[in-house]
Amino acid sequence: MDWLSAVSLDGLAAVDFRWLGLVLELILMPLIAFVVGLGLVLMLRKIAARLQRRVGPPLLQPLWDIIKLHAKETQTSHGLIHEIGIVMAIGGYVAAVTLLPVPGMNGLAAQGGLIALLYMTMIPSLGLALGVGQCANPNGSIGISRALTAMLAYDVPMVIVIFGVAFHFGSLNLVYLIAAQQAGGIATWGIVQMPLLALAGLFALQGMLGKQPFEIYVAPAEIATGPMVEMGGKFLGGLFVMQCFQLYTAGVLYVALFLGGGENWLTFLFKVFVVTAIPMTIAMVFPRYRTEDMVRLFWKWPTMIGLLGIAFVMN
Amino acid sequence: MATSPTTVVDQLLAGLHLPDGFDAVAGVIREFLDQVTNSAIWTRYGQQSLEWLIGMNPVDRLFMLSALTLLLMLLLGRLRSAGVLAVLLYGAQFAALLSTDTLFGAPLAAAVRITVADQSLHWSYDALSWFFAMITIGTGFVTAWYAAGSWMRRYREAGRSARAFHVALALNCFGMLLLVGSADLLSLFLGWELVSWASFLLMALVGGPAAQAALKYLAYAISGAMLILGAIALIYGISGSFEYDAVVAAIRSMTDAQVWTLLLLLGGGFAVKLGLLPFHLWQAAAYAEAPGAGSVFLGAISARMGLFGIIVFIVGMIGVSRLMTLEIPYTFMSSRELIAWIAALTIIVPTYTALQQHDARYLLAWHGIGQGGYMLLGLMVGDAVGSAGGLLHCFNYAITQAALLMAVFAVVHRTGTADLNQLGGLVTRMPLTFLVLLFGIISLAGLPPMAGFVSKWMVYRSLITEGMPLLFVAAVVGTLGTILSVYKLIHNIFLGQLRVEHQEVAEAPLSMLIPMLGLSALIFLAGFIPGPALSWVAQVQGQLGLPVVPWVLGGIVDPRGGLDMIWLVGILMAGFGVGALVFYGFGGRSRRVHQLDNYAGGHFLTADVHYQYSDNFYAGLMHLIGPWYRGSFRWLERSLAATLDLVSFGAEGLYRLAQPTLLMLAAAVAMLAWVL
Amino acid sequence: MTHIDQVPTPGAPRPVEIGVKPGTKRTNPFARVFDELVRFAQSRSLFMLHYCTGCGAVELPPAMTSRFDMERLGIQPMVSPRQADILLITGYVSVKTLKRVILTYEQMNSPKYVIGICSCTVNGGMYWQSYATAKKLNDYMPVDIYIAGCMPRPEAVIEGLRGLIENIRTGRADAWKDYYRRYDHYLGNQQRLFGADWQTPTDVIAEARHYDLFGPATLGAHTALLEQHQRPLEALEMRIEIPELMRRRSRSDQGGTAQ
Numbered sequence A: 001m002d003w004l005s006a007v008s009l010d011g012l013a014a015v016d017f018r019w020l021g022l023v024l025e026l027i028l029m030p031l032i033a034f035v036v037g038l039g040l041v042l043m044l045r046k047i048a049a050r051l052q053r054r055v056g057p058p059l060l061q062p063l064w065d066i067i068k069l070h071a072k073e074t075q076t077s078h079g080l081i082h083e084i085g086i087v088m089a090i091g092g093y094v095a096a097v098t099l100l101p102v103p104g105m106n107g108l109a110a111q112g113g114l115i116a117l118l119y120m121t122m123i124p125s126l127g128l129a130l131g132v133g134q135c136a137n138p139n140g141s142i143g144i145s146r147a148l149t150a151m152l153a154y155d156v157p158m159v160i161v162i163f164g165v166a167f168h169f170g171s172l173n174l175v176y177l178i179a180a181q182q183a184g185g186i187a188t189w190g191i192v193q194m195p196l197l198a199l200a201g202l203f204a205l206q207g208m209l210g211k212q213p214f215e216i217y218v219a220p221a222e223i224a225t226g227p228m229v230e231m232g233g234k235f236l237g238g239l240f241v242m243q244c245f246q247l248y249t250a251g252v253l254y255v256a257l258f259l260g261g262g263e264n265w266l267t268f269l270f271k272v273f274v275v276t277a278i279p280m281t282i283a284m285v286f287p288r289y290r291t292e293d294m295v296r297l298f299w300k301w302p303t304m305i306g307l308l309g310i311a312f313v314m315n
Numbered sequence B: 001m002a003t004s005p006t007t008v009v010d011q012l013l014a015g016l017h018l019p020d021g022f023d024a025v026a027g028v029i030r031e032f033l034d035q036v037t038n039s040a041i042w043t044r045y046g047q048q049s050l051e052w053l054i055g056m057n058p059v060d061r062l063f064m065l066s067a068l069t070l071l072l073m074l075l076l077g078r079l080r081s082a083g084v085l086a087v088l089l090y091g092a093q094f095a096a097l098l099s100t101d102t103l104f105g106a107p108l109a110a111a112v113r114i115t116v117a118d119q120s121l122h123w124s125y126d127a128l129s130w131f132f133a134m135i136t137i138g139t140g141f142v143t144a145w146y147a148a149g150s151w152m153r154r155y156r157e158a159g160r161s162a163r164a165f166h167v168a169l170a171l172n173c174f175g176m177l178l179l180v181g182s183a184d185l186l187s188l189f190l191g192w193e194l195v196s197w198a199s200f201l202l203m204a205l206v207g208g209p210a211a212q213a214a215l216k217y218l219a220y221a222i223s224g225a226m227l228i229l230g231a232i233a234l235i236y237g238i239s240g241s242f243e244y245d246a247v248v249a250a251i252r253s254m255t256d257a258q259v260w261t262l263l264l265l266l267g268g269g270f271a272v273k274l275g276l277l278p279f280h281l282w283q284a285a286a287y288a289e290a291p292g293a294g295s296v297f298l299g300a301i302s303a304r305m306g307l308f309g310i311i312v313f314i315v316g317m318i319g320v321s322r323l324m325t326l327e328i329p330y331t332f333m334s335s336r337e338l339i340a341w342i343a344a345l346t347i348i349v350p351t352y353t354a355l356q357q358h359d360a361r362y363l364l365a366w367h368g369i370g371q372g373g374y375m376l377l378g379l380m381v382g383d384a385v386g387s388a389g390g391l392l393h394c395f396n397y398a399i400t401q402a403a404l405l406m407a408v409f410a411v412v413h414r415t416g417t418a419d420l421n422q423l424g425g426l427v428t429r430m431p432l433t434f435l436v437l438l439f440g441i442i443s444l445a446g447l448p449p450m451a452g453f454v455s456k457w458m459v460y461r462s463l464i465t466e467g468m469p470l471l472f473v474a475a476v477v478g479t480l481g482t483i484l485s486v487y488k489l490i491h492n493i494f495l496g497q498l499r500v501e502h503q504e505v506a507e508a509p510l511s512m513l514i515p516m517l518g519l520s521a522l523i524f525l526a527g528f529i530p531g532p533a534l535s536w537v538a539q540v541q542g543q544l545g546l547p548v549v550p551w552v553l554g555g556i557v558d559p560r561g562g563l564d565m566i567w568l569v570g571i572l573m574a575g576f577g578v579g580a581l582v583f584y585g586f587g588g589r590s591r592r593v594h595q596l597d598n599y600a601g602g603h604f605l606t607a608d609v610h611y612q613y614s615d616n617f618y619a620g621l622m623h624l625i626g627p628w629y630r631g632s633f634r635w636l637e638r639s640l641a642a643t644l645d646l647v648s649f650g651a652e653g654l655y656r657l658a659q660p661t662l663l664m665l666a667a668a669v670a671m672l673a674w675v676l
Numbered sequence C: 001m002t003h004i005d006q007v008p009t010p011g012a013p014r015p016v017e018i019g020v021k022p023g024t025k026r027t028n029p030f031a032r033v034f035d036e037l038v039r040f041a042q043s044r045s046l047f048m049l050h051y052c053t054g055c056g057a058v059e060l061p062p063a064m065t066s067r068f069d070m071e072r073l074g075i076q077p078m079v080s081p082r083q084a085d086i087l088l089i090t091g092y093v094s095v096k097t098l099k100r101v102i103l104t105y106e107q108m109n110s111p112k113y114v115i116g117i118c119s120c121t122v123n124g125g126m127y128w129q130s131y132a133t134a135k136k137l138n139d140y141m142p143v144d145i146y147i148a149g150c151m152p153r154p155e156a157v158i159e160g161l162r163g164l165i166e167n168i169r170t171g172r173a174d175a176w177k178d179y180y181r182r183y184d185h186y187l188g189n190q191q192r193l194f195g196a197d198w199q200t201p202t203d204v205i206a207e208a209r210h211y212d213l214f215g216p217a218t219l220g221a222h223t224a225l226l227e228q229h230q231r232p233l234e235a236l237e238m239r240i241e242i243p244e245l246m247r248r249r250s251r252s253d254q255g256g257t258a259q
Ligand code: SF4
Pocket: C054, C055, C056, C090, C091, C092, C117, C118, C119, C120, C121, C125, C126, C149, C150, C151
C-alpha cells in the first residue's frame, strides 16, 4: 500500500513508475499468460500427435479455435448463470495470474500469497460449475460432480506440498519463495531441497490439469465431455481461454515452488514448458481411472510421499 | 447538554469509529431525527423516557431493553404487529449495546447485582462480551425481521402460536446477553441454564420430529450442565469464591491433575453446546427441525455459546500455554493438541456427514457443526493470526449461516420442501434468493471474495507458520468437503431443470428478502474490507491476553505473507470485468433456449420426464468413502447412545437432587432483581 | 391430430438468393480484413460431429489417425452438437435415425456444415428400395458437400474436407442459412416422413427471427401446421417477482382502486 500513500501525499508529482508500473503489470500479466497458455495448448496437442505418430495441428491452431468459436453466428445460452459462469471462469484466472510472479513482474503476489492463490484458482472452477449447472443437462452435472471429487483427490497432496514449501522457506509469499530459491543457484531450488515434495507435487499437477489418466470428468464417450456438453460457440471458446490460463497457472506455480521461478524469460519459459510437458507425456500412455480409484490413488501414494517429504522438511 | 435523539445518535456513531466517509449518512439520520424531535408526541413523552434511559448504566440499559422485549412479546406477542415491534426492540438493543462502548472502552459492570446466601451474582461487559452480544443481537434482529411478515403469517395459518415463537426468541437473546455478560461463576451458570432451556423452547415449538430432536438435545444439555456444575464445584472448592479473579488465581495454583479434571469437565460441558465430537449428534436434527426463523437464529449463534464458555475458561483463564504443558500420559501429545485434534475431527466428520444429506436444512445444520471446529482450531493454535481467525470466524460464520438458512427457508416457504431431490432450476424463479445462497456458499466454503475466506485463511496461515501439517491438511480437507457439499446444495435447488410443479413459483416475500439481501451485502463487505471486524477481534484478543493480530483495513500485514482483501477483491472484480469483456464483447450474440432444447444423445426431451442429476450426487466418491461412514457412524452413535443412557441414568438422579432448587433460586433471584 | 394426408406436399426446391444482405455490406477496409480473418479461422478450425449411421464410419479412423491425420487441417472430433461445426453423416439414414440427425443438426450452432459421406446419403444407394431409409439427405437439411462412393476411401474424405475448407474460406459454404430461409420446405419434407405432429425441441423459427435470418420461405403452410400443435418453447426467463412489489405496482396501475 505504500504507493497509495505516496500518491495522496505528494500529489501528481508522485504518480511515478510504481503506479504506472503496477497498472502495466496488471495488464501485461494476463496477456502474457494467455499467449504462453496458447503455446502450452499447442505443445500438448503436438505431444499427443507425435506420440500417436501424427503431424498434429499447425502453429496457430489454438488461436484459430478460439477465434472461430467466438465468431459463431448463433450461440446457445441456457440463461444468465450459464453466461456468468463463463465470465467467472475467465475472470477468476485473469485475477489469479496476477498473483503469480514472473521474471520482472511481481504483480500482486505480495498481497495474496500461496493460499490466496490456491483458493483464487477455485473461483473459475466454481464459476464453471455454476454455469454447467444452469445448462440443465445431467451429463454436465455428473461431470462437475466428478470434477469436484477429483479436486478433493488431488488437492490433498497439493496442500501438503504447499505446506511443506511454505514451512521450509518460512513464508507464504511467492516473491520471497522465489528469491530464496534463486539465492544459491540450483542447490537452493525446491526440487533439490525437497525432492519428495516435488514428486508429490508433480503427481498433483497431473490431476490438476485433468489429463489422462485423471480425466474421468470429461469422459467423452460416456457423459459427452461432461461439463462441456452444452457449451458451444463463445461458451466453449471461453473454456478454451480458461484452459490456456489453467495450464499456465499450473506450470508457473510448479516452477515457482520447486524450480526457482524464472531468472529471466528464457529460462522461465523453458521451465514452464518442460514442467507442463511431463504430465502430457504421461497422459498419452495411460487409460482412464474411475473416480473412486483416482481418489484412492491420490490419497495413497502422493499423499504418503508428500507427508514423508514434510517429515524431512520439518526435521 | 440536553439529551436528544440527535446527540444520542452522535454518540453512538462516535462509538463506532467509522471512517470519515460516513459523515453524509450520519447527516441524513440526524435530519430525520430532528424532525421526530419537533413532533408533539415526542416533547410530551419521548424526551422524558429518553432522559431516563440515558441516565442509566449502559449495561443495565441493555439488560432492561432485552427484558422489556421479552415482556412485551409475552404480553403482545399475539398481535399481528408484534413482529415489527420485535424488530424495533432488537434494533434498540443493538443501539444500547453500542452505547456501552465496552469494545474500545473499559469494561463496564452492571449496576444490578443479586446477593444470594452471601454470594453475589453480577454482570459486566467487556470486549469479549460485546463481540458475542453483538452477534447475538444482530442475529436476533435479522431473524425477527425475517419472521415479521409473510413467514409469520404462514406460521400462524398452520395453527401455531406466534407469541410462543416471539417469546422463545426474546428469551434466547436475553439469556445469551446474561451469559456473555456474566462476571462470576454463578451468573455464568444462571445464564447457561437460561440459554439451554430457551433454545430447547425454540427447538420444541413445532412438535413432531422437532420435539423429538429437542428432547435429545435436552438429554445432552442436562449432562453438559452437570459437567459444568461439577467444574464450578471443583473451582469453588479450591478458591472459595465464585469471582473470576479468585478463579483465575485458583486455576494458577491448581495441580496438573486438577487442571485436567477441570478441563475435561468444562470442555465436556461446553463441547455439548458447541457440538464438538463426539457430542455432536444432537445438533443437526435439533437445529434443522426448528421453525424456519428459529432455525436461522439457532444455527447462526446458539452453538457459539459453547465456544464462548471455552474462550472464557480454557483460552482466557487456563490459557493455551498452560494447555501445552499438560502432557497426556504415555503419548507425545499435549492437551492443546488433543483439543486441536478434536476440533479438526469436528471439522471433518460433520462436514462429510453433511455431504450425504439430501435435506437442505440438515445439510446446513451439519455444516454448522463442522464450522465450529475451525473456530476452536484457530483458538487452539493460539498465535495472533490463528486466534484472530477463530474469533473472526464466529462473526463471519454467523452472518453466512444466517443468510444460507434464510435462503433455504425462503425456498421452503415457496415450494414447501427442502428435499434436495425434489427441487431444481429455481434460479429463474427466485434469482435474488439464489444470489443470497450463492454469496453464502462462497463464504461458507471459504473462497474469496467473501467473508468466510478471510477467517479461514487466517486459520490456515497460523497452522502453516506454527508448523502443524496434519491439522492443516485436516482443515483443508474439511474445506474441500464443504465445497463439494455446498455445490450440491445450490445445484440441486437452483440449477438444473425446473420442475413442472415449480413453474409458477414466485420470488421470496419482501419481508424475508430484505434481511437476506442485507446479510449478503454484509458477507461481501466483511470479505472486501475485513478491517472493522478485525479491529473488534483485536480488542477481544487484547482483553483475553492473546497476542494481537496486526490488522489493517484490508486484512493483515506481514512481510512473510500477509493478506490484503481490498487488492484481492479489486483484482478479482477487474478479472471478472475482463472476462465479461471477452465474453460479451468478442463473441457473437447469444440466444436463450428452452431447457428441453438440450443434448440427450439425440433423444427428444419432454417435460414429463425429469432430466436432472441430483440423487447420490457424489456417487464416485461415495463408492470409496461410503462404507467408511456407515461402519464408523453406526458404531459411534450406538456406543454414544449406550454411554448416554448410562450417563443420563446417573445424571437424572443427580439432577433431580441439585437442579430444581437451583433453578427456582435463579428464577426467584431474577424476579427480585427487576423488582428491586 | 392432423392426418398425414393433410400435410401439404412441398413444392420443388426454389433457389433462394442467399448472400450478404445489402445493409450489412462491409465497406470499412478494417472490417473486411477482420471478416477475412474470421473466415480463415473458421476454415482452419473445424470441430466434427460424426454421426456414424452407416458403413462409411469405418473410413473415418484412418482419416483421423496417423495415416492421414485430419488434425493437420485443424479438424478434430467433438462430442456434442453444441460444440460441432461439421455434421458428418456417414452412410444410410433410417427414418428413425433421421429424426435424431435433424435434432442434432438443429442443436448445432451456425455456421454449421453437413457432409454426406457415401452414396446412400446422395440418393439412397443400395437402399433405394428400402421402406425405412431416407433417400436424399438434402431434402431434410442443407448439405454442403457430398462425398460419393460405396464407400469413399479416406483420401476421398480428406479431399472432400479440403473442398469444404476452401468453400468456407471463400465464403461460399453458407448452405446453413438456407435452412432458416427455406425452413418451410425442409419442415414439409420432414412432416411427410414423420407425420404431421412432428416437432423438435428446438425452435428454428424463433432462432431465425432472433438472428435476422428470416427469408421469404421461412414460414409457410408447413410451419402453420407446426404451430397448431407446437408445445411452447420460450426460454425460461429469469424473473424477479416479489409479490409485495407486484401488488403495489398493479394497484398503482389501477389508479389507486382497492383490489
Ligand atoms: S454407400 Fe455403401 S458403404 Fe456407404 S452406407 Fe451405403 S451401402 Fe454402406
